[in-house]
Amino acid sequence: MVAxxxxxxxxxxxxxxKGSASxxxxxxxxxxxxxxxxxxxIQQAIVDPVTYLANWGRLYSLWPVHLETACCSIEWGAxxxxxxDAERYGILEAFGSLRQCDLVVVHGTVTRKMxxxxxxxxxxxxxxxxxxxxxxxxxxxxxxxxxxxxxPGVDQVIPxxxxxxxxxxxxxxxxxxxxxxxxxIRNSNIKKTS
Amino acid sequence: xxxxxxxxxxxxEQVSEDKLVVSIGPQHPGAGHFRFTIRVEGDxxxxxxxxxxxxxxxxxxxxxxRTYIQSIPMIERSSLLDVTNITLPYCMAAEELMxxxxxxxxQYLRMIxxxxxxxxxxxYWLGIQGIFLGHSTMFMxxxxxxxxxxxxxxxxxxxxxxxxxxxxGGVRNDMPPNFKDRAMKVFEYFESRLKDYERIFFRSPLFxxxxxxxxxxSRSDAISLGVAGQVLRASGVKSDTRIxxxxxxxxxxxxxxxxxxxxxxxARCMVHxxxxxxxxxxxxxxLEKMPQGQIKVKLSPQQRAQAGEAYCRTEAARGAMAFHIxxxxxxxxxxxxxxxPSFRNLIxxxxxxxxxxxxxMPAIYWSLDYWPVEADR
Ligand code: SF4
Numbered sequence: 001m002v003a004x005x006x007x008x009x010x011x012x013x014x015x016x017x018k019g020s021a022s023x024x025x026x027x028x029x030x031x032x033x034x035x036x037x038x039x040x041x042i043q044q045a046i047v048d049p050v051t052y053l054a055n056w057g058r059l060y061s062l063w064p065v066h067l068e069t070a071c072c073s074i075e076w077g078a079x080x081x082x083x084x085d086a087e088r089y090g091i092l093e094a095f096g097s098l099r100q101c102d103l104v105v106v107h108g109t110v111t112r113k114m115x116x117x118x119x120x121x122x123x124x125x126x127x128x129x130x131x132x133x134x135x136x137x138x139x140x141x142x143x144x145x146x147x148x149x150x151x152p153g154v155d156q157v158i159p160x161x162x163x164x165x166x167x168x169x170x171x172x173x174x175x176x177x178x179x180x181x182x183x184x185i186r187n188s189n190i191k192k193t194s
Numbered sequence: 195x196x197x198x199x200x201x202x203x204x205x206x207e208q209v210s211e212d213k214l215v216v217s218i219g220p221q222h223p224g225a226g227h228f229r230f231t232i233r234v235e236g237d238x239x240x241x242x243x244x245x246x247x248x249x250x251x252x253x254x255x256x257x258x259x260r261t262y263i264q265s266i267p268m269i270e271r272s273s274l275l276d277v278t279n280i281t282l283p284y285c286m287a288a289e290e291l292m293x294x295x296x297x298x299x300x301q302y303l304r305m306i307x308x309x310x311x312x313x314x315x316x317x318y319w320l321g322i323q324g325i326f327l328g329h330s331t332m333f334m335x336x337x338x339x340x341x342x343x344x345x346x347x348x349x350x351x352x353x354x355x356x357x358x359x360x361x362x363g364g365v366r367n368d369m370p371p372n373f374k375d376r377a378m379k380v381f382e383y384f385e386s387r388l389k390d391y392e393r394i395f396f397r398s399p400l401f402x403x404x405x406x407x408x409x410x411x412s413r414s415d416a417i418s419l420g421v422a423g424q425v426l427r428a429s430g431v432k433s434d435t436r437i438x439x440x441x442x443x444x445x446x447x448x449x450x451x452x453x454x455x456x457x458x459x460x461a462r463c464m465v466h467x468x469x470x471x472x473x474x475x476x477x478x479x480x481l482e483k484m485p486q487g488q489i490k491v492k493l494s495p496q497q498r499a500q501a502g503e504a505y506c507r508t509e510a511a512r513g514a515m516a517f518h519i520x521x522x523x524x525x526x527x528x529x530x531x532x533x534x535p536s537f538r539n540l541i542x543x544x545x546x547x548x549x550x551x552x553x554x555m556p557a558i559y560w561s562l563d564y565w566p567v568e569a570d571r
Binding site: 065066067068069070071073074075077078080081082083098109111113114117121143144146147148149150167168170 | 220221227247248249250251252253255256259267268271272273274275318321322333334337338340341344354355356567
C-alpha cells in the first residue's frame with residue numbers, strides 16, 4: 001500500500017515528456033533507470049522497515065480463538081499449562097471476543113455440524129489471520145477417515161498455514177508449529193495478508 | 195413458547211424488555227465443543243436447551259468394519275482424557291466373547307493404569323474448574339501436576355496419553371522395574387500438593403461462596419434422571435461399579451467411595467478431590483499385591499469371537515462406562531453400543547441451570563465433568 005502511494009506520487013512529480021504513453025518504452029533508458037532507482041530506494045527506506053515492524057508486532061502477539069473441535073484440545077490445554085507454556089512464544093488464548101483474535105488452531109476432527117460454525121467464526125475474524133491444523137483428523141480425517149460425519153481435512157472449509165501431524169501431536173510439536181508460523185509471518189509481505 | 199431452533203438461534207436475541215435468548219457455544223470460553231441456548235430473565239436462567247453433537251464422529255458405526263483389535267485406538271480417541279478406562283470395558287466384553295482368561299498380572303496392570311488415568315482426568319477437570327471460577331493459580335497447578343502423572347503413565351504405556359494399553363487378552367507392555375520407586379515419590383509429592391490445593395482453593399472463601407448451594411441436584415432427582423459418577427455420589431447415592439460389580443481385582447483392594455449429601459457444586463468438587471486420594475491408595479495396594487507372570491494371552495490379529503452378546507461395565511473417571519457388543523461369529527463386531535457417563539450427566543444440566551444465575555453457569559456446567567467428545571462418541 002505504502003509503496004504504491006509513494007510510487008504514484010513520485011510519478012506525478014516527474015515532468016511528463018512528449019506524451020506520457022510512450023514514457024516507459026520509447027524515450028531511452030534514462031527515465032526508466034530513475035524510476036527503478038526511486039522504487040528501490042523507497043523499498044529499502046520505507047517499505048522494508050515498515051513491513052519488518054508490522055510483522056514483528058504480529059509475530060509475538062498471536063491470539064488464538066477459543067474454539068475446541070475435538071480431543072486434540074487436551075494437548076492444547078497442556079501447551080497452555082506450566083510445563084510447556086506457549087505464552088513464552090507470545091501465544092495466549094483469547095477468552096474475549098473472536099474479533100480480537102488472529103489465529104485459529106483447529107483442534108482435530110471437524111464434523112459436518114461443526115464445519116459451518118468454523119467457517120462462520122473464521123469469516124468474522126479481522127485480517128490478518130492464520131490457521132494451524134492440529135492433528136491427523138484436521139489434515140485428512142485421521143482415524144475417522146471413513147466416518148460418515150467427519151470432514152476429510154479442514155482445508156476444505158478454511159485455508160491452512162501450518163499442518164501439525166500426530167494423534168494427538170505432542171505439545172513440543174505444537175510449539176514447533178508456532179515457531180514455523182512465526183517464521184512465515186516474519187517473511188510475509190505486508191501488502192498481501194494471509 | 196419453545197426456544198429458537200438451530201438456524202435462527204445463533205445470536206443473542208432480545209425478546210422483551212428484560213428477557214433475552216442467549217446462544218452459548220461452540221466458540222465460547224465456557225462451553226468448548228458444545229452449545230446450549232438459554233433464556234434469561236434479568237439475571238436468572240429460566241430455560242436451557244443443550245445442543246450436543248458437535249463431535250459426533252460415528253465411532254459405534256466404525257467398530258463394525260474394523261477387527262476387534264483395530265477398533266481400540268479409535269475407541270480410545272473418544273475419551274482422550276480417560277483412555278484406559280474407556281478401552282477396558284470394551285476389552286472385557288471382547289474377552290468374554292472370545293472366551294479368554296486374562297492373566298492376573300495384566301489385571302493388576304490394568305487397574306494401575308486406570309487409576310492413574312483417573313487422577314490425570316480429575317486434574318484436568320480441576321484446572322478447568324479453577325479457571326471457570328476465576329482462579330488462575332488453580333489452572334496452572336493441576337495442569338503442571340498432571341504432567342507428572344502423564345510421565346508415570348508414559349513409563350508403562352510408552353506414549354504420552356494415547357497408549358492403547360488394554361488389548362483383548364491382556365495389556366501391551368509390562369512395567370519397568372523402577373516404576374514402583376518413581377510412583378511412590380510422585381504420590382508422596384502429590385499428597386503434599388493436595389494439601390496445598392485444599393488450602394489455596396477448596397477451603398478459600400471464594401470457592402465456598404461460588405459453589406455452596408449452587409446447582410443443587412436432590413437425591414431423588416439424581417436417581418430418576420439416571421446420572422452417573424461424581425454427580426450421583428455428590429447427591430448422596432453410594433454407587434460405584436468398582437464396589438457394586440467388582441471387576442479385575444477390585445474386590446481384594448480396600449478403598450472408600452466418597453459420598454456427599456449436599457448435591458451442590460461444592461459436593462461434586464469435593465468428590466473429585468477425594469477420589470484422587472483414593473486412586474493413589476489403590477495404586478499403592480496394587481503395586482504391593484501384584485504377582486509376577488504373563489501379561490497377555492497371545493491372540494491372532496484376526497481373532498474370531500463366538501456368536502452372542504456381551505455386556506461389560508466399569509467405573510471410568512466420570513462414572514459407569516458400559517460396552518455392549520453383539521457378535522455374529524466373525525472377526526468384526528456386528529454391533530457395539532457404548533454407554534458413556536458424560537452423556538448421561540448432560541440430562542442434569544437443564545435441571546441445574548434453570549433458576550440459577552448466569553454467573554454461576556460455568557461452575558455448574560463444568561462441575562458435571564461433561565466431556566463432549568466422550569458424550570457425542
Ligand atoms: S488427531 Fe487424534 S487426538 Fe486429534 S482430534 Fe483426531 S483423533 Fe483426536
